[in-house]
Amino acid sequence: MAKESATFKFDSLSTPNIKVKGLQINIRELPVEEWTEEPQGPHPMPELVDLRNWFHILLRRYPPFYAPVCDYCCLCTFGKCDLSREKHGACGLTLPTQQARFVTIACCIGASCHCGHSRHLLHHLIEKFGRNVPIDMGTEIELEAPVVRTVIGIKPRIIKDLEVALNQTETEIMHTLASTHTGQESAAIDYEAKALLVSVYDHVGMEVADLVQIVAYNFPKGDEDAPLVDLGLGVIDKDKPFLLLIGHNVAGAIEIVDYLKETGKYGTIELGGICCTALDSTRYDFGAKIIGPITYQLRIVRSGLPDVIMVDEQCIRTDIIEEAKAINARVIAWNEKACHGLPDSTHEDEDKLVEELVAGKRDAVLIFDTEKASRVAVKTVEKMFPIRKKQRNLPTDKEMIEIAKKCSGCFNCQRACPNNLYTTEAVIAAQSGDFTKLEGLYESCLACGRCEDACPNGIPVTGMIIQSWQKNVRNEKWKIRAGRGPVKDTEIRAVGAPLVLGEIPGIIALIGCGNLPNGNMEVARLAEEFLKRRYIVVATGCHAMDLGRYRTEDGLTLYEKYPGVFDAGGLCNIGSCVSNAHISGACIKVASIFARRNLRGNFEEIADYILNRIGAVGISWGAMSQKAASIATGFNAFGVPAIVGPHGSKYRRQYLGKTYNEDAWFIHDARTGEKFKIGPAPENLIMSCETIDEATVMAAKLCIRPADNFKGRAVKLTHWIDLHKKIYGTMPDDVWKFIRVEADIPLTFKSEIMKMLKEKGWKEKSIPDPTNLPRLIKKKK
Amino acid sequence: MIKIFKIKPWRPTHINGPIAGTPVYKPEIIGKIIKKAKRPLLIVGGYEYDVDIGNGKTYLDLLVELVKKKKIPVVATTEVAKTFVEKDIKPVAIMSVSNVIHRVCDENWKGFDGKGHYDWVIIAAMVYYLQSQMFSAMKHFSYKWSKGISLDRYFQPNASFCLANFKVEEWKKAINDIVKLIME
Numbered sequence: 009m010a011k012e013s014a015t016f017k018f019d020s021l022s023t024p025n026i027k028v029k030g031l032q033i034n035i036r037e038l039p040v041e042e043w044t045e046e047p048q049g050p051h052p053m054p055e056l057v058d059l060r061n062w063f064h065i066l067l068r069r070y071p072p073f074y075a076p077v078c079d080y081c082c083l084c085t086f087g088k089c090d091l092s093r094e095k096h097g098a099c100g101l102t103l104p105t106q107q108a109r110f111v112t113i114a115c116c117i118g119a120s121c122h123c124g125h126s127r128h129l130l131h132h133l134i135e136k137f138g139r140n141v142p143i144d145m146g147t148e149i150e151l152e153a154p155v156v157r158t159v160i161g162i163k164p165r166i167i168k169d170l171e172v173a174l175n176q177t178e179t180e181i182m183h184t185l186a187s188t189h190t191g192q193e194s195a196a197i198d199y200e201a202k203a204l205l206v207s208v209y210d211h212v213g214m215e216v217a218d219l220v221q222i223v224a225y226n227f228p229k230g231d232e233d234a235p236l237v238d239l240g241l242g243v244i245d246k247d248k249p250f251l252l253l254i255g256h257n258v259a260g261a262i263e264i265v266d267y268l269k270e271t272g273k274y275g276t277i278e279l280g281g282i283c284c285t286a287l288d289s290t291r292y293d294f295g296a297k298i299i300g301p302i303t304y305q306l307r308i309v310r311s312g313l314p315d316v317i318m319v320d321e322q323c324i325r326t327d328i329i330e331e332a333k334a335i336n337a338r339v340i341a342w343n344e345k346a347c348h349g350l351p352d353s354t355h356e357d358e359d360k361l362v363e364e365l366v367a368g369k370r371d372a373v374l375i376f377d378t379e380k381a382s383r384v385a386v387k388t389v390e391k392m393f394p395i396r397k398k399q400r401n402l403p404t405d406k407e408m409i410e411i412a413k414k415c416s417g418c419f420n421c422q423r424a425c426p427n428n429l430y431t432t433e434a435v436i437a438a439q440s441g442d443f444t445k446l447e448g449l450y451e452s453c454l455a456c457g458r459c460e461d462a463c464p465n466g467i468p469v470t471g472m473i474i475q476s477w478q479k480n481v482r483n484e485k486w487k488i489r490a491g492r493g494p495v496k497d498t499e500i501r502a503v504g505a506p507l508v509l510g511e512i513p514g515i516i517a518l519i520g521c522g523n524l525p526n527g528n529m530e531v532a533r534l535a536e537e538f539l540k541r542r543y544i545v546v547a548t549g550c551h552a553m554d555l556g557r558y559r560t561e562d563g564l565t566l567y568e569k570y571p572g573v574f575d576a577g578g579l580c581n582i583g584s585c586v587s588n589a590h591i592s593g594a595c596i597k598v599a600s601i602f603a604r605r606n607l608r609g610n611f612e613e614i615a616d617y618i619l620n621r622i623g624a625v626g627i628s629w630g631a632m633s634q635k636a637a638s639i640a641t642g643f644n645a646f647g648v649p650a651i652v653g654p655h656g657s658k659y660r661r662q663y664l665g666k667t668y669n670e671d672a673w674f675i676h677d678a679r680t681g682e683k684f685k686i687g688p689a690p691e692n693l694i695m696s697c698e699t700i701d702e703a704t705v706m707a708a709k710l711c712i713r714p715a716d717n718f719k720g721r722a723v724k725l726t727h728w729i730d731l732h733k734k735i736y737g738t739m740p741d742d743v744w745k746f747i748r749v750e751a752d753i754p755l756t757f758k759s760e761i762m763k764m765l766k767e768k769g770w771k772e773k774s775i776p777d778p779t780n781l782p783r784l785i786k787k788k789k
Numbered sequence: 790m791i792k793i794f795k796i797k798p799w800r801p802t803h804i805n806g807p808i809a810g811t812p813v814y815k816p817e818i819i820g821k822i823i824k825k826a827k828r829p830l831l832i833v834g835g836y837e838y839d840v841d842i843g844n845g846k847t848y849l850d851l852l853v854e855l856v857k858k859k860k861i862p863v864v865a866t867t868e869v870a871k872t873f874v875e876k877d878i879k880p881v882a883i884m885s886v887s888n889v890i891h892r893v894c895d896e897n898w899k900g901f902d903g904k905g906h907y908d909w910v911i912i913a914a915m916v917y918y919l920q921s922q923m924f925s926a927m928k929h930f931s932y933k934w935s936k937g938i939s940l941d942r943y944f945q946p947n948a949s950f951c952l953a954n955f956k957v958e959e960w961k962k963a964i965n966d967i968v969k970l971i972m973e
Contacts (some may be wrong), residue, residue, distance in 0.1 A: 079806025
């Protein structure tokens with residue numbers, strides 16, 4: 009057991025310079041020192057500027073591209089300040105710096121959200137199971153916490169050891185947030201460096217959250233054969249009471265499952281959820297059900313099916329009580345971060361609370377005790393079910409015709425729609441009983457409800473879209489593999505070499521969020537394209553669900569068709585939002601297990617390794633939240649590029665390489681110290697793509713890395729060129745930039761490429777051992 | 790300069806700040822600007838490019854005609870590239886719109902042909918909010934050398950010029966008129 013604190017007492021201390029009596033020194037935290045296999049690296053627990061050097065290297069190659077959403081700053085009372093063009097705010101701030109500041113704030117929100125979630129879970133689990141729960145990830149995972157080892161520089165043995173990691177994460181979030189106060193950073197690049205740092209800590213927070221829930225709740229530990237579980241609106245048994253879970257913190261859901269099992273009621277209640285609470289509840293109880301991602305909240309609630317809704321934290325509709333009230337359902341809240349204006353009922357009599365909820369004297373209760381909240385939820389749902397009048401909050405077909413007649417054709421609904429759906433036309437068509445246009449909008453609709461608020465005549469447009477689809481709901485039954493958790497060390501041993509050498513063309517990581525421009529099918533088809541090409545495809549959060557809600561030509565869901573193994577052609581549902589850390593973790597594991605790089609406090613070297621060698625790309629096609637901002641920015645910090653959908657352009661900032669500036673594209677050969685010009689690989693660090701086809705071509709391109717061997721480079725180029733030709737109808741005109749030696753050229757395209765190389769006056773170069781860090785050069789020239 | 794508009798942006802929340810471009814009611818204004826442009830650059834995106842604009846033509850067909858006849862350099866940002874290639878038009882780039890506008894906003898960029906910046910960057914067939922973001926970047930960071938025009942039917946306050954939330958049928962006529970004027 010490592011020491012966590014120390015006290016030194018000196019009754020008297022005498023040195024040549026000082027004499028002291030009764031001295032006591034208390035050291036609150038000592039790092040865990042049982043990790044003797046690796047020396048401590050240069051940056052354990054990096055503070056605000058410790059990794060600034062690495063981030064500036066990244067930012068020089070991938071300068072930020074800013075597209076402001078707002079030209080003002082209104083964060084202090086000097087404002088509003090107009091920052092447009094070259095103007096300065098009252099504090100001297102410019103528009104680019106304000107954009108970077110805003111991104112930094114978003115990343116702080118995202119990181120603190122995961123870290124707060126993590127802190128709650130750790131505290132809760134220590135209280136429940138004790139501090140000595142071993143971090144035992146099974147026989148195939150020895151490298152249990154790659155992100156924590158790399159960033160914090162500790163090797164945790166028990167869950168209590170992870171407090172050090174969270175303490176440091178909280179400290180750095182605090183310092184980063186402090187830097188966004190009026191009158192701090194003046195250069196955008198320094199805010200960007202801080203956004204990158206805080207997002208590295210976001211991955212620490214996520215890893216801690218998922219690790220502790222895996223070991224304490226015994227979730228699957230990298231199990232490629234984790235069971236297939238039910239997904240969809242049609243999977244709920246209407247003959248049973250239905251308890252709907254919404255949010256991201258699984259603690260409450262697990263208390264419910266345990267309570268049902270303890271009381272012999274397991275199986276008598278339908279337990280289904282939205283978002284990551286649902287995903288994580290199926291990692292504990294394979295009988296739990298997943299309704300869908302964030303965009304399914306109004307769909308399920310307005311259907312009238314839920315009898316009770318239990319909410320925890322993150323991405324919960326803030327009008328959930330109002331929506332629940334409209335269907336005569338009750339809400340139980342238990343998380344401190346989402347109190348919904350309710351009085352604290354933690355210490356009130358449990359049976360009385362149930363009685364008042366069932367009688368309709370209360371619409372919702374707030375109980376800061378997960379066990380008690382869960383008991384209240386179960387008891388309430390049991391009592392509500394037989395007496396509750398199932399009340400839908402959807403118009404009937406007959407009512408829809410009458411409602412539609414109120415439409416004045418003002419287009420306010422369409423103008424408010426995030427996806428610019430043709431809602432007005434659809435409502436007008438419904439006036440004559442034609443609901444096909446409404447039905448046609450269903451899959452692209454985000455069910456956000458903005459159209460309803462925009463309508464001057466009170467037409468429930470979202471409700472009408474949902475209603476038009478009702479006849480199809482019973483067919484919405486899908487399968488998703490329960491979240492498997494981290495990639496196993498044994499899998500890394502098998503794929504490490506082919507990944508680094510490029511023979512497995514890449515890892516396509518579909519990383520959550522539901523703000524999809526055209527529905528989930530696009531994401532699933534992208535995944536299928538890369539699975540057929542034998543990339544490794546991993547998914548988390550909302551995107552893990554998006555992949556399940558799709559059938560291939562042979563009628564199978566992707567999870568039924570493709571194995572859950574982390575290998576070429578495998579599809580891994582890694583888990584929930586916090587499981588994203590296992591994707592950065594897998595890249596780190598390659599550096600450690602395959603390349604034997606030391607991890608301990610060695611962030612820069614590991615990120616440099618990943619950027620140059622591991623062809624992983626994150627795709628967050630529906631990126632929406634601040635958490636998505638910090639997850640993606642954290643991936644970037646680790647050297648993993650990311651693509652976001654068109655809505656992602658509203659994050660204000662992208663990191664885009666200037667391929668026309670050849671001076672930006674160089675590395676050092678770690679063997680000789682020679683400076684090498686390289687092809688623009690990867691070309692961008694975070695970018696917004698407009699269509700899924702564009703993202704597909706770009707993802708293949710972003711898998712190219714400077715260290716690919718010639719065979720691997722040829723494989724990667726084959727896929728990129730093939731997709732480029734298929735989608736754009738032509739050979740990419742910059743392919744020559746990625747040819748280092750003739751053996752890099754894919755045989756299929758050899759004559760075309762050779763012609764291009766001749767035109768460009770191309771000369772063969774050697775393949776370096778790339779690094780961006782001069783300190784890693786073994787022999788300086 | 791503060792402008793008060795009689796009309797709202799198509800997406801009413803897309804009011805970034807005090808500087809905004811001009812929504813035009815007379816399409817020929819846009820046609821004339823493009824016709825007089827010294828170095829225009831057309832960016833064609835992947836949104837509603839297959840809309841029928843009359844005479845059996847799609848929006849993309851019309852843009853292809855324009856590019857072919859007037860030799861306007863075109864960037865295809867998405868799968869529309871295939872149509873240009875099939876019509877024997879080589880786009881100056883097949884590239885993400887963000888990568889293009891990133892270049893446009895770089896004062897030191899020499900254009901796709903090495904001859905310098907484009908005075909007018911015209912965007913067509915691109916989803917509203919993405920256009921809005923791209924024009925926002927241009928409004929602040931390239932306004933000295935490159936200005937933006939939208940050919941779609943919506944009022945984009947961040948573009949220097951655009952149409953004033955035309956109804957579909959009005960826009961179909963307008964886009965035909967604009968292209969005709971440029972090609973005359």
